[in-house]
Amino acid sequence: xxxxxxxxxxxxxxxxxxxxxxxxxxxxxxxxxxxxxxxxxxxxxxxxxxxxxxxxxxxxxxxxxxxxxxxxxxxxxxxxxxxxxxxxxxxxxxxxxxxxxxxxxxxxxxxxxxxxxxxxxxxxxxxxxxxxxxxxxxxxxxxxxxxxxxxxxxxxxxxxxxxxxxxxxxxxxxxxxxxxxxxxxxxxxxxxxxxxxxxxxxxxxxxxxxxxxxxxxxxxxxxxxxxxxxxxxxxxxxxxxxxxxxxxxxxxxxxxxxxxxxxxxxxxxxxxxxxxxxxxxxxxxxxxxxxxxxxxxxxxxxxxxxxxxxxxxxxxxxxxxxx
Amino acid sequence: xxxxxxxxxxxxxxxxxxxxxxxxxxxxxxxxxxxxxxxxxxxxxxxxxxxxxxxxxxxxxxxxxxxxxxxxxxxxxxxxxxxxxxxxxxxxxxxxxxxxxxxxxxxxxxxxxxxxxxxxxxxxxxxxxxxxxxxxxxxxxxxxxxxxxxxxxxxxxxxxxxxxxxxxxxxxxxxxxxxxxxxxxxxxxxxxxxxxxxxxxxxxxxxxxxxxxxxxxxxxxxxxxxxxxxxxxxxxxxxxxxxxxxxxxxxxxxxxxxxxxxxxxxxxxxxxxxxxxxxxxxxxxxxxxxxxxxxxxxxxxxxxxxxxxxxxxxxxxxxxxxxxxxxxxxxxxxxxxxxxxxxx
Numbered sequence: 001x002x003x004x005x006x007x008x009x010x011x012x013x014x015x016x017x018x019x020x021x022x023x024x025x026x027x028x029x030x031x032x033x034x035x036x037x038x039x040x041x042x043x044x045x046x047x048x049x050x051x052x053x054x055x056x057x058x059x060x061x062x063x064x065x066x067x068x069x070x071x072x073x074x075x076x077x078x079x080x081x082x083x084x085x086x087x088x089x090x091x092x093x094x095x096x097x098x099x100x101x102x103x104x105x106x107x108x109x110x111x112x113x114x115x116x117x118x119x120x121x122x123x124x125x126x127x128x129x130x131x132x133x134x135x136x137x138x139x140x141x142x143x144x145x146x147x148x149x150x151x152x153x154x155x156x157x158x159x160x161x162x163x164x165x166x167x168x169x170x171x172x173x174x175x176x177x178x179x180x181x182x183x184x185x186x187x188x189x190x191x192x193x194x195x196x197x198x199x200x201x202x203x204x205x206x207x208x209x210x211x212x213x214x215x216x217x218x219x220x221x222x223x224x225x226x227x228x229x230x231x232x233x234x235x236x237x238x239x240x241x242x243x244x245x246x247x248x249x250x251x252x253x254x255x256x257x258x259x260x261x262x263x264x265x266x267x268x269x270x271x272x273x274x275x276x277x278x279x280x281x282x283x284x285x286x287x288x289x290x291x292x293x294x295x296x297x298x299x300x301x302x303x304x305x306x307x308x309x310x311x312x313x314x315x316x317x318x319x320x321x322x323x
Numbered sequence: 324x325x326x327x328x329x330x331x332x333x334x335x336x337x338x339x340x341x342x343x344x345x346x347x348x349x350x351x352x353x354x355x356x357x358x359x360x361x362x363x364x365x366x367x368x369x370x371x372x373x374x375x376x377x378x379x380x381x382x383x384x385x386x387x388x389x390x391x392x393x394x395x396x397x398x399x400x401x402x403x404x405x406x407x408x409x410x411x412x413x414x415x416x417x418x419x420x421x422x423x424x425x426x427x428x429x430x431x432x433x434x435x436x437x438x439x440x441x442x443x444x445x446x447x448x449x450x451x452x453x454x455x456x457x458x459x460x461x462x463x464x465x466x467x468x469x470x471x472x473x474x475x476x477x478x479x480x481x482x483x484x485x486x487x488x489x490x491x492x493x494x495x496x497x498x499x500x501x502x503x504x505x506x507x508x509x510x511x512x513x514x515x516x517x518x519x520x521x522x523x524x525x526x527x528x529x530x531x532x533x534x535x536x537x538x539x540x541x542x543x544x545x546x547x548x549x550x551x552x553x554x555x556x557x558x559x560x561x562x563x564x565x566x567x568x569x570x571x572x573x574x575x576x577x578x579x580x581x582x583x584x585x586x587x588x589x590x591x592x593x594x595x596x597x598x599x600x601x602x603x604x605x606x607x608x609x610x611x612x613x614x615x616x617x618x619x620x621x622x623x624x625x626x627x628x629x630x631x632x633x634x635x636x637x638x639x640x641x642x643x644x645x646x647x648x649x650x651x652x653x654x655x656x657x658x659x660x661x662x663x664x665x666x667x
Contacts, residue, residue, distance in 0.1 A: 054405075054428070055426055057465055059464055059465055061507050063506075063525070078430070078465070078467075082389060082405055084351075085391075086368075086405075087350035087366070087367045087368030087389075114548065
């Protein structure tokens with residue numbers, strides 16, 4: 001009945017000084033013929049003066065639904081509902097989060113709030129990283145690591161200030177945390193806006209198109225609280241019931257440590273591919289049509305998070321394979 | 324006042340639509356209030372339209388952006404916008420700036436007896452009618468709603484974690500008491516008899532406090548957020564949106580605890596998105612997510628008539644003139660209806 005046009009919302013995260021404001025200024029001033037609203041933090045790095053800039057106070061609150069992971073951004077719910085009343089239709093909305101903020105509550109707001117989900121959709125999490133300082137920031141601040149972990153796109157900025165071999169080191173460090181993010185190397189955040197906005201990274205269809213590093217990985221362990229990723233592949237079809245039991249329980253009990261999950265699944269007796277992706281405990285899943293004839297059927301699964309090695313993921317996944 | 328409901332959902336115009344004035348403004352209607360026999364409606368492009376019977380409506384350009392909130396102050400209209408302006412506007416179109424917060428939105432406005440309040444972010448600003456400078460009332464989190472009680476003595480401010488109730492003591496100093504309940508509280512209202520305070524929450528639930536002993540309880544069971552509610556016929560009922568029925572909780576006698584609400588069903592199983600009381604009657608206007616508007620008697624669900632038919636867009640404002648002769652209806656796509664209620 002209602003036409004469900006949803007305005008895409010990009011979450012822009014990254015450490016202080018990485019270049020978020022440079023990127024926001026580009027988005028607001030470049031002649032792109034699009035109308036973008038930008039929601040900035042009240043303690044942002046510097047003032048950006050523009051009618052389409054809205055101050056937010058990053059008010060995070062827990063939903064009273066018993067799910068400990070369900071923290072959402074109350075200010076965002078209010079601001080998005082206000083923006084939806086504008087006379088001119090917005091082409092996209094960009095939400096800046098402070099350098100020290102956890103991007104998860106922003107992402108979760110789009111899963112949890114019905115009004116927000118009706119009128120807007122989470123497009124992608126874009127992380128701006130400072131190529132000069134990222135390695136030390138990851139060592140010193142868990143937030144820096146988390147921002148890399150959540151990113152769909154990582155702008156590795158200021159590469160003009162770093163030697164080539166050091167860029168490789170930083171890139172490898174990012175890949176270890178996040179195997180599926182697209183890494184764009186930039187100076188002054190100079191990537192084309194079409195590679196940053198309107199990516200539809202959270203749509204399940206896109207998971208099929210972007211082939212992440214689904215290589216089966218072995219965990220090599222450095223620090224206990226490192227954010228890492230693990231991926232699993234199986235050519236043997238999975239048992240749907242077993243998988244649902246295992247995965248449901250896993251997210252329920254370990255959802256706080258599991259930051260993001262993505263996967264394509266081949267269930268025994270099913271003709272369709274099943275695609276899912278999640279942020280902490282919240283998950284979006286759907287069958288996505290038949291397996292293409294020219295492609296081998298297989299199940300692939302990626303986890304990004306903390307303490308993954310304590311969750312017996314490999315054993316759990318193996319046990320889901322059909323008899 | 325009867326219409327054969329069996330004719331619905333044929334897309335014939337209702338008699339109210341036939342005799343009224345329908346406009347397609349094309350931008351969302353965000354709010355509407357009655358001022359005497361005038362209705363002022365605010366829009367997403369910053370314009371205000373003032374309707375009165377027998378005259379063509381008047382259009383004013385008031386704000387640069389969305390009109391987020393509106394209240395009446397005597398014969399004036401108060402508006403807050405996402406352009407940061409708090410304005411006082413007379414019915415003949417004179418616009419006065421009360422204040423301007425720059426890039427910060429004016430989220431809520433209210434007035435009582437010439438005293439004005441607005442909120443922007445975490446701060447409530449109170450203008451005593453005899454003073455030029457406002458008093459700031461600070462809160463720890465962003466304000467979800469504002470309401471005076473019927474006598475204007477108490478000001479309720481809803482926020483994350485509950486409600487702060489402000490009151491001036493005998494030495495004219497502001498004192499606050501807190502009513503706590505975990506979660507985010509949005510719209511707030513005192514009952515007309517002053518005995519209860521109700522908030523709608525971010526979750527699909529209402530929270531209510533009985534003020535004499537601070538006993539609090541929930542009204543739950545909703546399928547979606549309760550964005551609109553109103554006390555009906557003084558404090559007889561609290562009528563609420565947020566379900567496919569209009570849910571009316573009894574507030575007479577000992578209040579709603581342990582009692583069942585009356586659920587008024589509407590054709591088409593669409594969500595109720597807006598509730599407006601029919602003054603002094605146990606009756607409500609209910610606006611639905613598909614744009615249709617019904618008038619129902621709470622204690623007789625068979626006595627329901629359709630005022631406006633389907634438009635495809637969620638009803639976002641309903642207001643009735645003080646003489647109960649005419650109503651204004653607006654939705655999120657800017658379809659409006661201004662019509663007399665009574666047959667000639």
